[in-house]
Amino acid sequence: MTETPTDSWPTVETIHGGSPPPYTPPPPPPPEPDRRVGAGMLLALAVIAIAAAGVAIAYFLTHRDNGTDVTTTVLTTSGTAAAGKTMPSVTGETIDEARATLATFGIRPAVTRRTSAQSAGTVLSQAPEAGGTLTRNTPVTLVVAAAKQQATTSTEATTSTEATTTAPATTTAAAPTPAPRASSVPDVSNQQEAAAVQALNRAGIIASLAFIPGSDPLGTVEDQAKPAGASVPYHSHLQINISSGPGDKPSEQVPNVIGLPLQQALASINGAQLRLLYLKFPVSSQSQAGKIVQQSPLAGAHAPRNAQVIVYLGAYSG
Numbered sequence: 001m002t003e004t005p006t007d008s009w010p011t012v013e014t015i016h017g018g019s020p021p022p023y024t025p026p027p028p029p030p031p032e033p034d035r036r037v038g039a040g041m042l043l044a045l046a047v048i049a050i051a052a053a054g055v056a057i058a059y060f061l062t063h064r065d066n067g068t069d070v071t072t073t074v075l076t077t078s079g080t081a082a083a084g085k086t087m088p089s090v091t092g093e094t095i096d097e098a099r100a101t102l103a104t105f106g107i108r109p110a111v112t113r114r115t116s117a118q119s120a121g122t123v124l125s126q127a128p129e130a131g132g133t134l135t136r137n138t139p140v141t142l143v144v145a146a147a148k149q150q151a152t153t154s155t156e157a158t159t160s161t162e163a164t165t166t167a168p169a170t171t172t173a174a175a176p177t178p179a180p181r182a183s184s185v186p187d188v189s190n191q192q193e194a195a196a197v198q199a200l201n202r203a204g205i206i207a208s209l210a211f212i213p214g215s216d217p218l219g220t221v222e223d224q225a226k227p228a229g230a231s232v233p234y235h236s237h238l239q240i241n242i243s244s245g246p247g248d249k250p251s252e253q254v255p256n257v258i259g260l261p262l263q264q265a266l267a268s269i270n271g272a273q274l275r276l277l278y279l280k281f282p283v284s285s286q287s288q289a290g291k292i293v294q295q296s297p298l299a300g301a302h303a304p305r306n307a308q309v310i311v312y313l314g315a316y317s318g
Contacts, residue, residue, distance in 0.1 A: 114144070185232060200238060218245030224239070262313055
């Protein structure tokens with residue numbers, strides 16, 4: 001049966017419950033957390049990195065040479081006072097004695113240690129050699145005997161059923177070499193005072209200095225009391241005349257240094273505006289060892305300023 005549509009029939013709108021609601025878009029997703037590092041954090045990290053690098057560099061610089069023995073030798077050149085002077089002989093002397101001698105020339109030598117059978121502190125060699133002329137820039141080096149290291153010997157014990165007899169050790173003392181009874185005078189004319197005095201000393205002759213006016217440089221030997229080749233008693237005195245140098249130099253009184261240790265004698269003579277040159281002299285008494293036993297010129301005499309005074313240092317040989 002078909003019904004006739006009337007006004008009471010539901011319309012489409014009625015069937016679907018009215019007009020559809022307006023479209024509402026879904027809410028946006030929440031923002032992701034901010035993973036960026038702030039400027040303050042970056043600055044802190046940079047400071048920490050720089051500090052760590054500084055610690056590493058400091059450790060490297062202070063530990064890179066660990067375990068390595070380094071020996072440094074410093075060459076010291078001669079001073080102005082040494083220019084034109086003759087290099088003295090210091091070989092065979094102790095290092096303290098050698099330094100005192102070179103100090104009179106304004107020289108502070110470089111020292112190299114070397115193992116030797118000689119007593120520790122003995123000067124084994126020198127550069128330049130004795131007799132050479134020094135300049136302001138001449139390097140002076142001394143090779144000095146190093147302290148001996150005590151050797152350790154291990155002996156393996158053995159057992160034997162046979163009797164062993166050990167002969168007692170016998171030590172024979174070497175006879176001392178007798179001193180010569182006469183010396184031959186060397187030619188020291190026109191030499192510098194230091195070289196002349198050392199040449200006489202090697203010949204067994206003690207120099208007596210007399211300063212005289214002269215046009216040659218201060219310290220030049222003008223004449224000697226005995227000609228070259230003459231025979232004189234061993235350890236006798238021989239006068240040599242030394243030039244006071246050109247010009248009018250102040251005259252200084254020579255102090256008395258007999259009986260003084262070398263360093264005190266050096267201070268006393270330097271205090272009088274004079275210089276010191278010393279040589280070893282054999283003595284029979286230990287009380288004289290290391291002390292001045294002779295000097296020239298004698299105490300109270302006069303010498304030109306900056307002249308060298310010769311002193312003889314007692315050396316006890318037993």
